Amino acid sequence: MRKTIEWTSAYSYVIVPKAVETQEVQLSKFKIYDEEDNSLVVGYDSIKSLSEATKDFTPFPIIDDRFIACRFPLTANEAKALPLYLTSIGLVDISDDGTAFGIATENIDFTNVPDNGFLIVMVTEMKDVPKAIEDETI
Secondary structure, eight states: OBOOOOGGGOSEEEEEEGGGTTSBOOSGGGEEEOSSOTTOEEEEOBHHHHHHHOTTOOOEEETBTTEEEEEOOOOHHHHHHHHHHHHHTTOEETTOOSSSSOOOGGGOOGGGOOTTEEEEEEGGGGGGSOBSSOOTTO
């Protein structure tokens, strides 16, 4: 059983390599609970399995064919924890320049993004991220 989450109303996007699409995401929003015992976690969704389970969670290609973006609701604690989780699985924050604020999305060189790069952006910053395909709804 999955928690009901309003994926489409999120104010942020998480951009990750398409290669991690099938890996379990060990975050609370991705927990799968036992049907009979709602307190027992039986696994975690991957981006792919979650997108197959709900039409509201729909990753799409971004930057180039190596990356996908997911609209993702983040609490304040999750906004701090998510980058730590992503770096713990070997991804690199492409906005990290060693300062407390990082590189502004509009100043990132998207022609030189490593295969294991990730980025968390607000909806308003998505205009600065190159689209892999032209789609006015993104």
